[in-house]
Amino acid sequence: MELTEAIKTRKSIRKFEPEDIDLNLIKKIIEISINSPSGGNAQNWFVYIIKNKDVLNKIRGEVETVYKNVTGKDAPGVYVFFNEAPVVLAIVEKPYVGSIDKILENDDKNKDRNFDRKFIVNPGLQGVSSFIAHILLVAHNEGLGACWMTGPLIAKPEIENMLGIKSPDNLVALIPVGKPVERQSKSSRTGVEEVIKIID
Numbered sequence: 001m002e003l004t005e006a007i008k009t010r011k012s013i014r015k016f017e018p019e020d021i022d023l024n025l026i027k028k029i030i031e032i033s034i035n036s037p038s039g040g041n042a043q044n045w046f047v048y049i050i051k052n053k054d055v056l057n058k059i060r061g062e063v064e065t066v067y068k069n070v071t072g073k074d075a076p077g078v079y080v081f082f083n084e085a086p087v088v089l090a091i092v093e094k095p096y097v098g099s100i101d102k103i104l105e106n107d108d109k110n111k112d113r114n115f116d117r118k119f120i121v122n123p124g125l126q127g128v129s130s131f132i133a134h135i136l137l138v139a140h141n142e143g144l145g146a147c148w149m150t151g152p153l154i155a156k157p158e159i160e161n162m163l164g165i166k167s168p169d170n171l172v173a174l175i176p177v178g179k180p181v182e183r184q185s186k187s188s189r190t191g192v193e194e195v196i197k198i199i200d
Protein backbone atom coordinates (compact mmCIF):
# COMPACT_ATOMS: atom_id res chain seq x y z
CA MET A 1 0.00 0.00 0.00
CA GLU A 2 1.23 3.47 -0.80
CA LEU A 3 2.09 5.52 2.32
CA THR A 4 -0.48 8.31 1.88
CA GLU A 5 -3.21 5.75 1.24
CA ALA A 6 -2.16 3.75 4.33
CA ILE A 7 -2.28 6.85 6.53
CA LYS A 8 -5.62 8.00 5.14
CA THR A 9 -7.38 4.62 5.33
CA ARG A 10 -6.14 3.42 8.73
CA LYS A 11 -8.78 3.47 11.41
CA SER A 12 -9.18 1.99 14.87
CA ILE A 13 -10.57 -1.54 14.68
CA ARG A 14 -12.58 -2.81 17.64
CA LYS A 15 -14.13 -5.98 16.11
CA PHE A 16 -12.01 -8.89 14.94
CA GLU A 17 -12.41 -12.17 13.11
CA PRO A 18 -11.62 -15.02 15.51
CA GLU A 19 -8.95 -16.54 13.25
CA ASP A 20 -5.43 -16.78 14.59
CA ILE A 21 -2.67 -14.46 13.40
CA ASP A 22 0.71 -15.94 12.50
CA LEU A 23 3.29 -15.00 15.12
CA ASN A 24 5.81 -14.30 12.32
CA LEU A 25 3.49 -11.62 10.94
CA ILE A 26 3.30 -9.95 14.36
CA LYS A 27 7.10 -10.10 14.62
CA LYS A 28 7.40 -8.58 11.12
CA ILE A 29 5.11 -5.69 12.12
CA ILE A 30 7.23 -5.02 15.22
CA GLU A 31 10.50 -5.37 13.31
CA ILE A 32 9.40 -2.76 10.74
CA SER A 33 8.08 -0.46 13.49
CA ILE A 34 11.45 -0.54 15.28
CA ASN A 35 12.52 1.91 12.55
CA SER A 36 10.47 4.52 14.40
CA PRO A 37 12.40 7.54 15.77
CA SER A 38 13.11 7.82 19.51
CA GLY A 39 14.88 10.34 21.73
CA GLY A 40 18.63 9.75 21.49
CA ASN A 41 17.75 6.63 19.43
CA ALA A 42 17.06 5.03 22.82
CA GLN A 43 14.48 2.61 21.33
CA ASN A 44 13.09 2.50 24.84
CA TRP A 45 10.22 0.13 24.14
CA PHE A 46 9.39 -3.51 24.80
CA VAL A 47 6.43 -5.57 23.60
CA TYR A 48 4.57 -8.42 25.27
CA ILE A 49 2.76 -10.42 22.56
CA ILE A 50 -0.23 -11.93 24.37
CA LYS A 51 -2.04 -14.76 22.60
CA ASN A 52 -3.19 -16.73 25.65
CA LYS A 53 -6.98 -16.33 26.03
CA ASP A 54 -6.92 -17.08 29.77
CA VAL A 55 -4.43 -14.26 30.31
CA LEU A 56 -6.46 -11.87 28.13
CA ASN A 57 -9.71 -12.76 29.92
CA LYS A 58 -7.99 -12.27 33.29
CA ILE A 59 -6.73 -8.83 32.23
CA ARG A 60 -10.24 -7.90 31.10
CA GLY A 61 -11.58 -9.06 34.46
CA GLU A 62 -9.11 -6.83 36.31
CA VAL A 63 -10.07 -3.83 34.17
CA GLU A 64 -13.76 -4.45 34.85
CA THR A 65 -13.17 -4.81 38.61
CA VAL A 66 -11.03 -1.68 38.91
CA TYR A 67 -13.38 0.37 36.70
CA LYS A 68 -16.34 -0.69 38.88
CA ASN A 69 -14.45 0.15 42.09
CA VAL A 70 -13.45 3.58 40.78
CA THR A 71 -16.72 4.64 39.12
CA GLY A 72 -19.43 2.37 40.55
CA LYS A 73 -20.38 1.53 36.96
CA ASP A 74 -19.69 -1.23 34.46
CA ALA A 75 -16.72 -0.59 32.19
CA PRO A 76 -17.78 0.59 28.72
CA GLY A 77 -16.98 -1.56 25.70
CA VAL A 78 -14.18 0.76 24.57
CA TYR A 79 -12.25 -0.21 27.74
CA VAL A 80 -12.61 -3.96 27.53
CA PHE A 81 -13.08 -5.31 23.99
CA PHE A 82 -9.38 -6.16 23.62
CA ASN A 83 -9.73 -9.78 24.80
CA GLU A 84 -11.82 -10.54 21.70
CA ALA A 85 -8.76 -10.04 19.47
CA PRO A 86 -6.53 -13.05 18.68
CA VAL A 87 -3.43 -11.09 19.72
CA VAL A 88 -2.89 -8.20 22.11
CA LEU A 89 0.36 -6.26 22.26
CA ALA A 90 1.20 -4.79 25.65
CA ILE A 91 3.53 -1.86 25.04
CA VAL A 92 6.10 -1.07 27.70
CA GLU A 93 8.04 2.18 28.01
CA LYS A 94 11.57 1.68 29.29
CA PRO A 95 13.32 4.59 30.99
CA TYR A 96 14.96 7.19 28.76
CA VAL A 97 17.40 9.55 30.44
CA GLY A 98 19.04 12.06 28.08
CA SER A 99 22.28 13.84 28.98
CA ILE A 100 20.34 17.04 29.76
CA ASP A 101 18.10 15.10 32.17
CA LYS A 102 21.10 14.14 34.28
CA ILE A 103 22.07 17.82 34.54
CA LEU A 104 18.53 19.05 35.31
CA GLU A 105 17.93 16.33 37.91
CA ASN A 106 20.57 17.85 40.20
CA ASP A 107 19.95 21.50 39.42
CA ASP A 108 17.81 23.19 42.09
CA LYS A 109 17.58 26.42 40.01
CA ASN A 110 15.84 24.56 37.19
CA LYS A 111 13.27 22.48 39.06
CA ASP A 112 10.42 23.68 36.79
CA ARG A 113 12.38 22.91 33.64
CA ASN A 114 13.15 19.45 35.02
CA PHE A 115 9.44 18.90 35.75
CA ASP A 116 8.39 20.09 32.29
CA ARG A 117 10.95 17.93 30.53
CA LYS A 118 10.14 14.84 32.58
CA PHE A 119 6.37 14.99 32.78
CA ILE A 120 5.13 17.38 30.06
CA VAL A 121 7.60 17.08 27.19
CA ASN A 122 8.40 13.51 28.27
CA PRO A 123 10.69 12.48 25.37
CA GLY A 124 10.70 8.86 26.55
CA LEU A 125 6.93 8.58 26.18
CA GLN A 126 6.98 10.48 22.88
CA GLY A 127 9.38 7.89 21.45
CA VAL A 128 7.15 5.00 22.51
CA SER A 129 4.10 6.84 21.12
CA SER A 130 5.80 7.12 17.75
CA PHE A 131 6.57 3.38 17.89
CA ILE A 132 2.90 2.63 18.60
CA ALA A 133 1.79 4.84 15.70
CA HIS A 134 4.15 2.91 13.42
CA ILE A 135 2.71 -0.42 14.65
CA LEU A 136 -0.84 0.72 13.81
CA LEU A 137 0.16 1.80 10.30
CA VAL A 138 2.29 -1.25 9.55
CA ALA A 139 -0.45 -3.60 10.82
CA HIS A 140 -2.93 -1.82 8.53
CA ASN A 141 -0.51 -2.17 5.62
CA GLU A 142 -0.36 -5.92 6.34
CA GLY A 143 -4.16 -6.19 6.15
CA LEU A 144 -4.70 -6.30 9.91
CA GLY A 145 -6.74 -4.07 12.19
CA ALA A 146 -5.60 -2.64 15.52
CA CYS A 147 -6.54 -0.13 18.17
CA TRP A 148 -4.33 1.98 20.44
CA MET A 149 -5.81 1.62 23.93
CA THR A 150 -5.03 3.43 27.16
CA GLY A 151 -8.51 2.97 28.70
CA PRO A 152 -7.68 -0.45 30.20
CA LEU A 153 -4.69 1.11 31.94
CA ILE A 154 -7.02 2.25 34.69
CA ALA A 155 -5.81 -1.15 35.94
CA LYS A 156 -2.14 -0.40 35.14
CA PRO A 157 -0.61 -1.80 38.37
CA GLU A 158 -2.80 -4.91 38.27
CA ILE A 159 -1.94 -5.68 34.62
CA GLU A 160 1.76 -4.96 35.21
CA ASN A 161 1.71 -7.35 38.13
CA MET A 162 0.09 -10.05 36.00
CA LEU A 163 2.66 -9.66 33.20
CA GLY A 164 5.65 -9.24 35.53
CA ILE A 165 6.41 -5.67 34.42
CA LYS A 166 8.46 -3.95 37.13
CA SER A 167 9.41 -0.32 37.81
CA PRO A 168 11.12 1.65 36.24
CA ASP A 169 9.42 0.05 33.20
CA ASN A 170 5.87 1.22 32.53
CA LEU A 171 2.98 -0.35 30.69
CA VAL A 172 1.64 2.48 28.50
CA ALA A 173 -0.82 0.91 26.03
CA LEU A 174 -2.58 -2.23 24.87
CA ILE A 175 -2.99 -2.88 21.14
CA PRO A 176 -5.44 -5.60 20.11
CA VAL A 177 -4.58 -6.87 16.63
CA GLY A 178 -6.46 -9.15 14.26
CA LYS A 179 -8.27 -9.52 10.95
CA PRO A 180 -10.70 -6.59 10.96
CA VAL A 181 -14.45 -6.86 10.86
CA GLU A 182 -15.20 -3.64 9.05
CA ARG A 183 -18.06 -1.89 10.76
CA GLN A 184 -17.24 1.73 11.29
CA SER A 185 -16.59 4.37 8.70
CA LYS A 186 -13.52 6.52 9.04
CA SER A 187 -13.85 9.11 11.81
CA SER A 188 -13.80 12.78 10.83
CA ARG A 189 -10.80 15.10 10.93
CA THR A 190 -10.24 18.85 11.15
CA GLY A 191 -9.03 20.82 8.14
CA VAL A 192 -5.35 21.70 7.94
CA GLU A 193 -5.98 25.44 8.46
CA GLU A 194 -7.37 24.72 11.95
CA VAL A 195 -4.12 23.25 13.20
CA ILE A 196 -1.46 25.52 11.76
CA LYS A 197 -0.03 28.95 12.38
CA ILE A 198 2.51 30.20 9.89
CA ILE A 199 5.39 32.23 11.25
CA ASP A 200 7.22 33.66 8.25
Ligand SMILES: Cc1cc2nc3c(=O)[nH]c(=O)nc-3n(C[C@H](O)[C@H](O)[C@H](O)COP(=O)(O)O)c2cc1C
Residues within 6 Å of the ligand: 010, 011, 012, 013, 014, 078, 079, 147, 148, 149, 150, 151, 152, 186, 187
Ligand atom coordinates in the same frame (compact mmCIF):
# COMPACT_ATOMS: atom_id res chain seq x y z
C1 LIG B 1 -3.47 7.68 23.32
C2 LIG B 1 -4.68 7.01 22.75
C3 LIG B 1 -5.50 6.27 23.57
C4 LIG B 1 -6.63 5.60 23.07
N1 LIG B 1 -7.37 4.79 23.90
C5 LIG B 1 -8.42 4.11 23.39
C6 LIG B 1 -9.16 3.20 24.22
O1 LIG B 1 -8.85 2.97 25.38
N2 LIG B 1 -10.23 2.56 23.66
C7 LIG B 1 -10.59 2.73 22.34
O2 LIG B 1 -11.55 2.11 21.91
N3 LIG B 1 -9.89 3.59 21.53
C8 LIG B 1 -8.83 4.27 22.02
N4 LIG B 1 -8.09 5.09 21.18
C9 LIG B 1 -8.46 5.22 19.76
C10 LIG B 1 -9.11 6.57 19.46
O3 LIG B 1 -10.42 6.57 19.98
C11 LIG B 1 -9.11 6.78 17.94
O4 LIG B 1 -7.78 6.80 17.48
C12 LIG B 1 -9.79 8.09 17.53
O5 LIG B 1 -11.15 8.07 17.86
C13 LIG B 1 -9.65 8.36 16.04
O6 LIG B 1 -10.20 7.28 15.28
P1 LIG B 1 -9.33 6.43 14.24
O7 LIG B 1 -8.18 5.79 14.98
O8 LIG B 1 -10.29 5.39 13.72
O9 LIG B 1 -8.84 7.34 13.18
C14 LIG B 1 -6.95 5.73 21.68
C15 LIG B 1 -6.11 6.48 20.85
C16 LIG B 1 -4.98 7.09 21.35
C17 LIG B 1 -4.05 7.83 20.42
